[in-house]
Amino acid sequence: MAAVTSSRPYHIIVFGASGFTGQFVVEEVARCTAEGPGGSLKWAVAGRSRQRLEGVLNQAARRLSMPELRTDIEIIVADVSIEESLAVMCQQGLVILNCVGPYRFYGEPVVKACIENGAHCIDICGEPQFLERMQLEYHSKALDRGVYVIGSCGFDSIPADLGILYTKQQFKGTLTAVESFLTITSGPEGGSGHDATWQSAVYGFADSGSLRRLRKRFGHKPLPVVGARVKKRGSVFFSKEIEQYAIPFMGSDPSVVKRTQRFLYEEEQQLPVQYSAYVGVGSLFSVVKLCCGGLLFWLMVKFSLGRKLLTTFPSFFSFGLFTKAGPTMKQIEDTCFSLTFFGEGFSEGKEPSESRPNDKICTRVIGAEPGYVATVSAMVQAAITLLNELHSLPRRGGVYSPGAAFSKTTLIDRLHNHGIKFSVRSYP
Incomplete structure (x- = not known):
């Protein structure tokens, strides 16, 4: 009804x-x-x-x-x-x-x-x-x-989830694995997020054990792996794809994409795509700053006093990335994002197997400031x-x-017409 x-x-x-x-x-x-x-x-x-x-x-x-x-x-x-x-x-x-x-x-x-x-x-x-x-x-x-x-x-997670679907639509054959790299570009004033996003991260990391227990309650069987299993990158690495240092993306994108791939496999009998998400962090100095801040964050979220300090002083502990006031209009206007997908699979006419895929594709989703425009x-x-x-x-x-x-609607076209652009790129 x-x-x-x-x-x-x-x-x-x-x-x-x-x-x-x-x-x-x-x-x-x-x-x-x-x-x-x-x-x-x-x-x-x-x-x-x-x-x-x-x-x-x-x-x-x-x-x-x-x-x-x-x-x-x-x-x-x-x-x-x-x-x-x-x-x-x-x-x-x-x-x-x-x-x-x-x-x-x-x-x-x-x-x-x-x-x-x-x-x-x-x-x-x-x-x-x-x-x-x-x-x-x-x-x-x-x-x-x-x-x-x-x-x-x-943002978390329309560009990633629909970006995978778009890549799959554009690939001539069977797409088996995708790595995505997110880069965010800001103007001279830099960029920042609002305090509410920071709070979500603080309490999410503090309660990560509950997420693992929750997932066991689903009783899901592992999704089948088509093609060679993709090796995970390191915690910090230099990415030739985006020519800067990168780390695994800690947001909800991998979780959301996996839920979609499971649905398409179980309900639509589509072969699932392996997915790994990374984010560019810039220079070696940025890596050092991130590692120091990340270690401090990881230690503080474990204790109630630490969480209280993190949520009370978001700007200090996030090095200005999150503030109670949020970004200024100038910061929003000067910020944009690019999410690039590097996919591989078996070309049309070649049967998917456990062997190494023989074809590649590169797509991109770009848009204006991710948090409050895109x-x-x-x-x-x-x-x-x-x-x-x-x-x-x-x-x-x-x-x-x-x-x-x-997946069966025109949402990708609607997004493309409203500032979130999807395109196929040449593979580097």
């Missing part, structure tokens, strides 16, 4: 609209509404404080020169700690864009309320423990209610895709990774 109906007053509700990321999501939804035919997308904002939400709409109205936002957009007061308020919010929207993090603390009540009240839920979570626990505990309930819960629809674009386009192409999503509902949910 599909619980979501078109009789609801709003297509999209931005929950947590007054938060740092939520403000950017509000502006992106407003822009997309203006682009659409006749302003057909109906939306509202939600959060704890009506006054702050009014301020966000006023700010968006000024920045976008859209004075109608001050009067035309409905405000819904909702709080994650008040179940009734979440229910009222979810009963009014087709899709809830949940911007309230860290999700390990505030995400589950929203997922639960969405499922119980028949609203689809999209978030931008980069916390594997939360994402995988929601799948374990709520997939069947969401499926029964005809509701889609799709996490990680931002992320909000990805989140909003995911919501619009869900609304317009519900028939192309798997089954009747459930909890999915982005690649699993959107």
Whole structure:
């Protein structure tokens, strides 16, 4: 039974609209509404404080020169700690864009309320423990209610997950393995992230043992390895591919991609792709600084006092990479990302085997500042895709990774038309 109906007053509700990321999501939804035919997308904002939400709409109205936002957009007061308020919010929207993090603390009540009240839920979570626990505990309930819960629809991990799908589509044959390298380029003022992302990292690393125990509860069998098994790189190495030092990427991308590959293997009988993710860190001096900071971080997250210090003074302990104020508009404007995929496989006509693959491909996903430009674009386009192409999503509902949910939709094309560009490159 599909619980979501078109009789609801709003297509999209931005929950947590007054938060740092939520403000950017509000502006992106407003822009997309203006682009659409006749302003057909109906939306509202939600959060704890009506006054702050009014301020966000006023700010968006000024920045976008859209004075109608001050009067035309409905405000819904909702709080994650008040179940009734979440229910009222979810009963009014087709899709809830949940911007309230860290999700390990505030995400589950929203997922639960969405499922119980028949609203689809999209978030931008980069916390594997939360994402995988929601799948374990709520997939069947969401499926029964005809509701889609799709996490990680931002930077962590839309570019990685859909980048793999794009690489697979472009490869003439059977793709068996991919390595990705992320580089972020900033202007003279550098770049920074908001405190909420830092908090997610602190508590995620502190509770990594719970993630291992959680994964055992799934009872998954290992995915088959097609082609030669790819060797993991070292903890720090010089990458010829991007001509700088690199380290394994510590975000949710590998977790999200693996969930997608498992879904495609089990549900679509597609051979899984091995995946390793790395991030460029620059010069040898940057490596030394990173190692010192990483060691200090690793020691401090083990103790409650250390975690308290890390979350109280994010700028100091992250060397300015994360701040309570978040990046300035100038920093955002001067920052961009590039995610390059180096894939290998068996060319068309050659049967996949355990031998070494005989063909290669290089693709790239590029975009503007990842945290507050690319992320909000990805989140909003995911919501619009869900609304317009519900028939192309798997089954009747459930909890999915982005690649699993959107593999048969036009989301890659939508992203490409909204600043997140996908392309095939020549292999170096």
